[in-house]
Amino acid sequence: MQKNGTTRTLQTVKDADGTVTSRVRRTVLPSGLRIVTEDMAGARSASIGVWVNVGSRDETPALHGCSHFLEHLLFKGTPERSAMEISVALDAVGGEFNAFTSKEYTVFHARVLDEDLGTAVDVLGDMVTASTITPFDVEAERDVILDEIAMHDDDPDDVVHNLFAHQAWGDSPLGRPIAGTEASITAMTRAQIHRFYRRHYRPDNMVVAVAGNVDHASVVRQVTKAFGRNDFLTGDATPTTPVQTEKARKVQPGEARTVRPLEQVNLVLGVKGLTRTDPRRYALGVLNTALGGGTSSRMFQEVREHRGLAYSVYSFASHHADAGIVGVSVGCLPGKYDAVLETVRGELAKVAAEGLTEEEVERGKGQLKGGLVLGLEDSGSRMSRIGKAELVYDELLTIDEVVGRIEAVTLEDVSALARELFTQPEMLAVVGPAAAAAG
């Protein structure tokens, strides 16, 4: 590997006149840190994301919630900057600046005017590589996290989706809530969190993605400088390659119920889905769209339009490296619970038995393709596209390739998939007042 890393152009997009409208380039530094950029003609903003390959599924029971706790702590200061100085640096330029933790990765991101990108890179590089994590900060932030857990616990939608994941994957890391529990957060020590930080925040486990009005070479220079603090980029390494499997891990069928004195009953009904790299995921995209992805979808039409059973009803498909779930989520008045459940089960059985219509497949494809193109105008979505692909997929498809895969989906593909998925044993999670939630 060369001293300054290896650089490659991954994608070039031209418009009808042959003008280059976007170019995706990647540099792998000797330390294994990957930098991907997309320059967008005409953009005035730049979005940056630092993608770290760690999330709640990497946690032992004693460390449950550690990835998310750590995400908070990285905002608390470095030898160079206090928490206030970190905040000030980006607030002063009007940037949007935040972070999130998922089951599989942690992302720190900012959107700024192009001339302020250098500031954003410098602050993020400092935070991510040189956080001090003082005992005082751990204690103050522990209280903040306990409050955040209480807030999620007061949100019926969060409660029912966490319950559904727990039904599916049990007490395994995938089945646990990302933020941890009151017990795990209360017990976690500064030493445990700090070891977790050192183990996972390594250059070969990280991707810096930038999209907007940017120049790749200058981003590489800025990142090399900002992340080069304290010898963070010293040493040679090969980036961690995601371990992918096409077969989704088992789920645990059955019902889980939590009684809460709410006005509504919230329920999620679903089955085992597909992994992130399963080639049938494009067919699942079409199926999910037709089933519950818009106001013309079967669930919306049947549950809300025709029968007035609920305000919020949609289907979803979530994907992980080695697991996936597919389901329908509804909130309804307790008196409508039985009718909702019967309607949702009826629609799932019907699509399993009869598949979709040709018209639904075409509409679903149009909806997916339109959403894809509409999502490309904004530098934040482009940053997410290239950052996530680099971190968790084996490949970055061009937009044309994605459109091609959507177009290649046939009625038979979708109907076969619907039959396979929705004849599996179901999982049900219910949160609400006693009468409905008691089953």
Next chain:
Amino acid sequence: MQKNGTTRTLQTVKDADGTVTSRVRRTVLPSGLRIVTEDMAGARSASIGVWVNVGSRDETPALHGCSHFLEHLLFKGTPERSAMEISVALDAVGGEFNAFTSKEYTVFHARVLDEDLGTAVDVLGDMVTASTITPFDVEAERDVILDEIAMHDDDPDDVVHNLFAHQAWGDSPLGRPIAGTEASITAMTRAQIHRFYRRHYRPDNMVVAVAGNVDHASVVRQVTKAFGRNDFLTGDATPTTPVQTEKARKVQPGEARTVRPLEQVNLVLGVKGLTRTDPRRYALGVLNTALGGGTSSRMFQEVREHRGLAYSVYSFASHHADAGIVGVSVGCLPGKYDAVLETVRGELAKVAAEGLTEEEVERGKGQLKGGLVLGLEDSGSRMSRIGKAELVYDELLTIDEVVGRIEAVTLEDVSALARELFTQPEMLAVVGPAAAAAG
């Protein structure tokens, strides 16, 4: 007035080379319907919004929730299209398509690829001008609305903000929740809703705003055709001019509490604010930003960073034609309630007594200006900017004019405003478990 209406260019923006990058134009049709467009160089999408000058504050007690009920019903069909056909038309092209009702206006909006704008205009024109509102649809949608009210009632944040507005403005239209109540929605008849529709959905009470890769003249043609159904555009009228006042109406100081068995206590503490056209609103923007608008703000630093009292803490300023409120919103664990209240009150008293620092004012201005420019990349925000200005303001400022007004704010302006606002008697709304909420 001419047969085809009067057209005027309101704003032209050029880049450094003199190339026009955006142009805002307005046409007023003889019927009083206003069409404003902004063509954005380089955009591939188009956003359209139909802005109707009606909201919950236009409702008598018997019609409480009617604007929002009506917003739902307009999706249910016309002589030309069923509810399903309305949904299909936009789902098929992948557009985002939705609506919302506020206290003062109702907006139907879509974002589509530029080539699909004609479809969006046609569907929206059909829905808004020719809705059939059948008795069957009223009954099915009544159930959906009752469920939506229950959903809001399970959301602690919605509950506390509704309680705060009720404390401020009592049983007046501004003090009531937008969606109505179970009683008002249950009692409302189809005839009442239909009369409300005919009274408020008139061309002179409506603005069609479009931004993106669009041509003004062709938008005017499309709108004239789509909204010309059933003689909707017949007759001459002058657009309804918003009635603005600079003096905000009185609020009712005091405390309101609702006991709920939640994990968190949610509280909103605030005072009377400014109207939408008050010239001091730019100073209030800076004050609000410094007080609780970002992670470097006083509330975030004091409540969350230094003391770990809460996860979510922010300040807000809401404006109406003749009213306004300013406040701080926090969710915390019950054991921290007293400390939160003391801290928030202490910070408000401090800013009233001492004002801000020069550095905070500069940072606040930078944050407002940065946010403004970052918000201009997307056709949806531009559509909202011109649509809302046309409907509810007397004037559409250029971005440079807005930046100029932000820059003109002085430390003295902000400090004087802080003193005036935060020495007024306070209003407090609290939702949470008995111990804290009982006061």
